[in-house]
Amino acid sequence: MKELSKTITLAPKSKIRELFDLAAGRSDVISLGIGQPDFLTPQPAIDGTIAALNKKITYYAPTRGVPALLQSIEKKLKVDNNITTNWKDNIIVTNGGSQALNLTFATLFNPGDEMILSSPNFISYFYLGLFYKVKVIEAQRRPDFGPDIEKMERLITKKTKAILINSPNNPTGYALTRKELDQIINLASSYDLYLITDEVYENYLYDGTIHTSPASLDEMFNRTITINAMSKLFSATGFRLGYVVANKDIINLMENYHQYTAAGTNHAAQYGFIEALNMDKSFFSPILQSFYQRRNLVYKRLNELDLKVSKPKGAFYIMPSLKNYNINGIEFSEKLMKEQAVALVPGNAFGSYSDTMIRISYATTIEKLEEAMNRIEKFVKTL
Ligand SMILES: Cc1ncc(COP(=O)(O)O)c(C=O)c1O
Incomplete structure (x- = not known):
């Protein structure tokens, strides 16, 4: 063979x-x-999915996702993250945070591009780098697992296209301070880099720590790719639903790639996700x-x-x-x-x-x- x-x-x-x-x-x-x-x-996520199945919603979903879900995500982004989007242009529903990352690598990078992250970090980033021929440059974290911003800056080369952050972080549990986030944003802006922000743990924060989404900050929306998922907040890893938020050009490219590689996500489950997003956060x-x-x-x-x-x-x-x-x-x-x-x-x-x-x-x-x-x-x- x-x-x-x-x-x-x-x-x-x-x-x-x-x-x-x-x-x-x-x-x-x-x-x-x-x-x-x-x-x-949460039961509403399950009931919403079952209700959709009972309505025989078993056919292909729109490639970017069901409009009602995209609208719910638009609202969630405004209320929870202070990110202003237009659901028609800036959001695509994916098969979990994993495929959100996959679409990001597929549409942002050319072979030989470099991407900087703090290390240790989530395992998939390294393999996506391998699959898409992106050189993943590891900036070793400080002993307390915070980012070493000076080291990150020293690692920037002509080939660097993006910085990836994941706060709160898997595996270290570190959450960026506002000052650190501002410093990273400053690097991204000064060196004209994209900022990929994986926010799947945004709700798991202790000791009064506050999460800030970089896409909510001045001038950052255009260069920021925000990744999130249903998986961790709703304990719904098997639903395989997530989403990307980015500028219109990036989302358009993602839709092209998505239609030929996944043809959308589970249709009925998207109605479960809508119900989950409608829940009072106090749950x-x-x-x-x-x-x-x-x-x-x-x-x-x-x-x-x-x-x-x-x-x-x-x-x-x-x-x-x-x-x-x-x-x-x-x-x-x-x-x-x-x-x-x-x-x-x-x-x-x-x-x-x-x-x-x-x-x-x-x-x-x-x-x-x-x-x-x-x-x-x-x-x-x-x-
Ligand atoms: C940091 C991080 N991003 C993305 C994912 C993937 O999430 P999903 O299960 O929604 O594909 C995980 C899963 O563990 C994760 O830890």
Whole structure:
């Protein structure tokens, strides 16, 4: 048989998926690996989808998305993010945040272009770079996981086309301060770069931290590509719905690419998304409160074990360093799984600067987190 695609062959199976496989069929495993909130998808999202199916909405949706959904997103952007859009020009509905990213890479970049991000960062950015032949330039984060703006500036070359930010961040839990965001915006404007902002965790924020969408700020809309999804806020990762917000030219190009590669998204589910967006946001308050308690618990226990980490300000991940234990993330996660049946992700999944770290997702119950931390404690004492 002839050789398969060299590019795709270079992308190994996702480490997070491997973890799923290791844990499959083992009832004793506690998973701290998955980026999936544990609360039930709000009922209106489900009812809206079922109602659409009962109306036999089983045919192709408009490529950009159902107008009523685009209008709901336009309203959400104005109310929640202070971003002014025109739903006819500036929004496209996608198959999750993942495809929103895919469309962004497909339409922004030419082979050889460079894109700068802070590292560690979300795994898919690196592979999308590989698939679209974009050089992903990693600016190592500061020890507290904040962006090193001076380093980012030093890494800008003639080939740099975009900066990508993800705040609150997966895997570090870092959320940009307003000052840091302004500095990044300043870089993007001064060097005429696009700013890709992945905001899928915008609602998961602690300690009074405030999220600002760069597309809401003066002069930034035109150069900003905003990515968001239904997945995390509504605990609806299986709905596979997300969206991109950008200028008209970018959205037009995305529509072209989208029609030949995906031909739209699930039609009926878009009606579920409309109902979810219509919900009173207060549904999320008790959920956020519970995630806050989980973060506090895990942070405290990790510190007691000398697994050093700065306190996450957002999302539902925490990324401790293993430096005090002279073990790398791969060894730690494999042994922990074998000896104590706790699944977490080795840091090297998230870039070049996190080999001696692990990522823990605390999107699970306090009881399970306590048990998992007891097991981690037992394991760490053997090191
Ligand atoms: C930072 C970030 N962006 C995008 C995604 C993809 O989201 P979706 O599940 O909607 O495709 C994820 C999923 O974990 C993520 O962590």
